[in-house]
Amino acid sequence: MPDHWSGFSYLVTNLARFIRPDEVTFSGVNSTPPMLACLLAKRAYDFDFVYLNVAGGVQPAPSTIPISSSDPVLSEGSTAIFANEDFYDLCTRGGMDLCFLGAAQVDGRGRTNVSVIGDWHNPKVRLPGGGGGAVMLPTAQRAVTWRTEHSTRTMVETLDFVTAAGGLSGVVTPIAVFVKRDDRLALQSWHPDASLDEVRQRTGFDFVTTGAATTPHPSVDEVAALQALDPDGQFERDANVTLR
Amino acid sequence: MSTPKIISLDDMAARVPNGASLALGGSFLHRGPFAFVRELIRQRKTGLEIIKQSPGYDLDILCRAGCVAKARAGIVAMEGNFGLAPWYRQAVEHHQVVLEEHACMTLTAGLRAAAFGVPFQPVGGVHGSDLPSLNAWASVQDPYGSGKDVWVIPAIQPDIAVIHVNEANELGDARVYGTYNWDRIMSRAAKQVFIVAETLAPVRSFTDRPELTLIPSFMVQAVAVVPNGAWPGSCWPLYEVDYPAVAAYMDMDRELSLHMARAPERQERVDA
Numbered sequence: 412m413p414d415h416w417s418g419f420s421y422l423v424t425n426l427a428r429f430i431r432p433d434e435v436t437f438s439g440v441n442s443t444p445p446m447l448a449c450l451l452a453k454r455a456y457d458f459d460f461v462y463l464n465v466a467g468g469v470q471p472a473p474s475t476i477p478i479s480s481s482d483p484v485l486s487e488g489s490t491a492i493f494a495n496e497d498f499y500d501l502c503t504r505g506g507m508d509l510c511f512l513g514a515a516q517v518d519g520r521g522r523t524n525v526s527v528i529g530d531w532h533n534p535k536v537r538l539p540g541g542g543g544g545a546v547m548l549p550t551a552q553r554a555v556t557w558r559t560e561h562s563t564r565t566m567v568e569t570l571d572f573v574t575a576a577g578g579l580s581g582v583v584t585p586i587a588v589f590v591k592r593d594d595r596l597a598l599q600s601w602h603p604d605a606s607l608d609e610v611r612q613r614t615g616f617d618f619v620t621t622g623a624a625t626t627p628h629p630s631v632d633e634v635a636a637l638q639a640l641d642p643d644g645q646f647e648r649d650a651n652v653t654l655r
Numbered sequence: 656m657s658t659p660k661i662i663s664l665d666d667m668a669a670r671v672p673n674g675a676s677l678a679l680g681g682s683f684l685h686r687g688p689f690a691f692v693r694e695l696i697r698q699r700k701t702g703l704e705i706i707k708q709s710p711g712y713d714l715d716i717l718c719r720a721g722c723v724a725k726a727r728a729g730i731v732a733m734e735g736n737f738g739l740a741p742w743y744r745q746a747v748e749h750h751q752v753v754l755e756e757h758a759c760m761t762l763t764a765g766l767r768a769a770a771f772g773v774p775f776q777p778v779g780g781v782h783g784s785d786l787p788s789l790n791a792w793a794s795v796q797d798p799y800g801s802g803k804d805v806w807v808i809p810a811i812q813p814d815i816a817v818i819h820v821n822e823a824n825e826l827g828d829a830r831v832y833g834t835y836n837w838d839r840i841m842s843r844a845a846k847q848v849f850i851v852a853e854t855l856a857p858v859r860s861f862t863d864r865p866e867l868t869l870i871p872s873f874m875v876q877a878v879a880v881v882p883n884g885a886w887p888g889s890c891w892p893l894y895e896v897d898y899p900a901v902a903a904y905m906d907m908d909r910e911l912s913l914h915m916a917r918a919p920e921r922q923e924r925v926d927a
Binding site: 440441443465466467478479480481482483484486492494495496499500502503504522525526531534535536537538539540541542543544545546547548549550572573574575576577649 | 682683684685686708709728729730731732734735736739740743744747748754756757758759760761763778779780781782783784785786789833834835836837839840889891892895896898
């Protein structure tokens with residue numbers, strides 16, 4: 412058990428814990444933590460799942476771990492190229508079990524804003540846009556997002572714009588894991604170095620906490636897998652995730 | 656081996672009128688027609704409409720040079736550790752560029768409508784998003800009685816799809832190694848297709864394995880051969896992203912001309 416569980420490791424490990432045996436799981440563009448989570452799960456867990464990614468990879472075995480989560484190296488070792496139209500159509504017809512999607516703001520109903528801070532027509536900050544979100548969030552069996560910052564700016568009562576709706580099944584931040592319960596986000600667990608009070612204070616929406624507890628520490632296998640994926644800590648430094 | 660279809664990069668860009676709508680192949684920093692985009696800047700094109708599900712460097716540098724009037728896109732970023740596309744962001748925030756915000760698949764639905772020859776195309780999902788009201792998209796109820804509502808996207812027909820590929824032949828057939836991203840549907844939707852190829856390959860290599868051809872020659876109007884033309888992005892499996900070059904491009908204090916002068920299509924001209 413590590414003395415200190417870094418925000419980066421907490422994020423990647425808890426994203427990986429959403430992955431289930433034999434399911435079809437997808438990681439997309441602009442999504443380094445989920446990419447690492449999928450690769451971690453392949454190494455750390457003693458079950459198989461179908462890993463698809465935005466580079467067209469189907470069960471790939473990339474020789475290097477790229478900075479860009481859409482890098483074509485992510486199709487290395489793949490037996491097929493399952494390109495963009497293929498994986499979107501798979502998702503909309505219900506064949507995507509777990510889909511990782513990005514977000515700038517998340518509300519209590521598990522909707523996301525990836526479009527704009529401020530008014531859409533007069534933006535304070537023009538954000539990247541939702542990419543797959545508006546189509547994948549409501550059609551994937553489960554969709555999970557992450558935020559590297561847990562604050563009332565990112566976990567909000569009211570989104571500046573609804574890019575994607577449909578209800579996230581999970582949200583992971585450096586201090587907490589939320590899951591869907593009765594069409595709302597509910598707290599599942601919090602970082603052992605944080606507290607329920609801190610999560611409440613730093614979250615802009617109300618949530619239920621029934622059954623919530625501290626997050627189980629990473630297993631030996633999870634620690635070893637992340638270490639193997641990021642041996643010199645470059646991804647961790649680049650991600651620059653802090654608990655607070 | 657010169658045929659009418661094989662032209663220089665300069666001539667290819669010269670065929671693009673101001674105000675044209677261009678679908679650009681690839682995704683983010685990967686296999687984009689970036690040499691072509693830089694040639695548009697050198698020729699001082701204006702009023703362009705850029706259509707791409709996940710643009711980054713291409714849309715950003717065109718915004719930086721003032722070439723763009725409108726962007727239709729699903730997600731715009733430099734990706735990796737670079738985050739937002741700064742000049743694109745500025746152009747939208749200052750109302751210099753009109754954004755038509757899509758999800759990647761709604762843009763694709765519009766391209767599919769054009770490719771299929773129908774005025775609109777259903778798309779899965781989108782329910783609950785603010786995007787439909789923003790774009791005045793309509794929904795239709797299943798006319799066959801399931802009771803389900805489906806969003807429909809109007810056709811999007813680019814004037815020209817410009818696709819960077821690994822190999823083309825003198826006739827214009829083109830193939831891509833690794834993922835072809837959205838390039839197939841772009842090529843079917845557009846009125847014309849321009850190919851920028853890393854290299855020319857023998858026609859015989861295409862007739863040997865025709866199923867590997869992504870875009871058949873009869874749909875292609877022009878081919879330019881530009882080795883390393885996707886720089887500073889990657890072209891699998893030939894070369895990776897040149898991250899130091901992208902970082903230098905992102906330096907707001909550095910002149911764009913310095914970046915442009917380093918481009919491989921300029922180096923070769925200097926060498927020649």
